[in-house]
Amino acid sequence: MIPENFIKLYESSFRENWDLPALTDYNEQRTLTYEDMAREIAKLHILFRHCQIRRGDKIALVGKNTSNWCIAFMATVSYGAILVPILQEFNPHDIHHIINHSDSVLLFVGDHIWENIEMEKLPEVRAAISLQDFSCLVQRDGEEIAKCLREMKRKFKATYPNGFNREDIKYADLDNDKVILINYTSGTTGFSKGVMLTGNNLAGNVMFGVRSHLHYKGSKCISFLPLAHAYGCAFDLLVPLAVGTHITLLGKIPSPKILLKALEEIRPNLIICVPLILEKIYKKQIQPLLNKTPMRWALNIPILDSRIYGQVRKKLIDAFGGRFEEVIVGGAPINREVETFLHKIKFPFTVGYGMTECAPLISYTPHREFRPGSSGRTLFGYVETKIDSLDPENIPGEICVRGEHVMKGYYKNEEATKAVLDEDGWLHTGDMGTISADGTIFIKGRSKTMILTSNGQNIYPEEIEAKLNNMPFVMESLIVERDGKLVALVCPDYEAMDSYGVSNRDLPMAMEEVRNNLNKMLAPYEQITRIQLYPNEFEKTPKRSIKRYLYDN
Incomplete structure (x- = not known):
């Protein structure tokens, strides 16, 4: 307690x-x-x-x-x-x-x-x-x-x-x-x-925040x-x-433009956000800058790349108000390309992991100790974690959590409670991952979204989607299984299409090129057989996760 x-x-x-x-x-x-x-x-x-x-x-x-x-x-x-x-x-x-x-x-x-x-x-x-x-x-x-x-x-x-x-x-x-x-x-x-x-679940999260000086008086x-x-x-x-x-x-999640204006005015000491915010800023503001020919040329010269990355980091830090200690990203997986770039330019960010059932925090690492690809270190003293796997460091298994942050149960739903809380107090998160010796968690995807192929291979759609979302003219995507084959559902980036003069008539050909390039980056058992276009954004939850269950069939 x-x-x-x-x-x-x-x-x-x-x-x-x-x-x-x-x-x-x-x-x-x-x-x-x-x-x-x-x-x-x-x-x-x-x-x-x-x-x-x-x-x-x-x-x-x-x-x-x-x-x-x-x-x-x-x-x-x-x-x-x-x-x-x-x-x-x-x-x-x-x-x-x-x-x-x-x-x-x-x-x-x-x-x-x-x-x-x-x-x-x-x-x-x-x-x-x-x-x-x-x-x-x-x-x-x-x-x-x-x-x-x-x-x-x-x-x-x-x-x-x-x-x-x-x-x-x-x-x-x-x-x-x-x-x-x-x-x-x-x-x-x-x-x-x-x-x-x-009160114990909430006090655990609050006291961790207090002791970590995430916020402080004034x-x-x-x-x-x-x-x-x-x-x-x-x-x-x-x-x-x-x-x-x-x-x-601010009332609600604003557009990046409005958010950056507010950050510039208020200059917060800590920024809590979801990946979508950073990903949009990266895709709309940073990526076009890096893709300009003179910039691409300069980045190939070792003596210049560190200076350029330093300038990009300063611009990004200034855009976020210039006074924050770090940006904590949570609520959903962050795009790997965005994460790699932010780490390369030494932008002060970190990725945490949690769920409502833990009020919410399970793992977090200060940005100076953050390991790219991870979701932070287990909050020892508040919770303990384990991976349901024969080799937790190398073979993904379900992430299980026990301790002060774990909920009492689901209200008036004993059946659902028993399905996730076992007799020993372990909360079965439904997330698949591995864990290092020091308790750092590496998430692979949701167990419910994992696709098991006929030859026994485990496919994590989120990992393929992260690659696909970085391809030209793709705003967001979902990987689903249809008749034993993988299909990519794609909402096009119409703004990018307009800027490059790509018409709707040209889009199927452009998407076939995207599919071929994506498959070169994937294992043979992960190959995408076709891309199906969706005219509008996928329906999302309030924390901006796609409601996958609406598109499974």
Whole structure:
């Protein structure tokens, strides 16, 4: 058990960092100090007491990343209720299902989401509260929640007649073994499951972040990954608020252009991102520069290449604000070509590995110790890992995890829990990989996506896709098995086609050239028999992973 109590971490932090800036809504340029945030949390605690919310009651939260989203989150967990954060990208049907499946009794909702919510389909929800201004959108007959919120100013003054001071911050006394969050996965293989995360799971991740100085008092960070997802929640919200960091909220994952503008203005001390961000910047800004004839010529001269790479590194670091210690990449595998290039120019980045079921972190290495191709080193002291293989260092097997970060189970789904959590406490991740003697993990792919050929060869589609995605006129791809043969589904890069004057009529011929060149890079048993074109981007989860199960047939 982690000795630090999860809820008390924030009771202490909010008192100690009372005068510091806590939350800024980037699009509104509205900033709240830790005092302001604590005051708004106290108001919601008055509401919860009025509603007689009890320990174990569930409160759902769905909307874009805003300061009010963060306040609703912290108010719920610090009160002792169980929070159900829902990704705003889920469709209305799934949002209804999650609210009902989780037995939520209150709903905090963004106005743009509320337009598609049908209250009659949420029989257990007593009221819906707007994340815009914490007003009551609708309430059940007999409830006086709207009245309580309208009279909050008077109620707050009556509760704190001498004014609200840092000594008034007193949060729930709740042991770390109690469930704090039910986090519904964005799963790429079907309908999501409710991951029960305890105070211990969350405290483990937070304390690792604190001890690693990922964030620290007075530092700055930008939040653009979904906070309803475990990755963004842990390292763009929970760790920063535990130490006194100033969080700027962008609302949602922006385009690279908008993100680079925000990074230049805010100059964060740490950047948490998904591979797609780095890959787009590399493909649209760096690759065209390196492909220019004079640049290609210069890079072949040993005395010049280090200088050029140094200039590219400086431009990239400046574009990211110039003040960050490192960029942590997670949430999905990073393209190998992009990773190799960033390592070659000595860009300060590292790749971590985790999953919602571990709240989320399993492995991480500081950028100075990062080994290309790896997903970081096991977080010894928090979790232990093993590979289900006769030769874990050389033969891929399923990655299994045990320890402080591992979830309690799936909410109201004992069958799914038993399928991934064995009797010895090992969580079977479904990811295939190898592990070095020092605990560094090398991921090969998902066990569910692995293709087993008729002659017994294991094929990891992700490895082929990484090569294919670097080929001309390919924006993204999926490798699937059709009638015992490998087929590449490809969404073309129309922007690149336009810039090179390639028409739709020429595309099949260009793709056949791509296929031939790709096959030269693959083993005989990995050969692609044909490329099938898709006119639009593949459907993705909120963390930008392709929903592979939609394209398997």
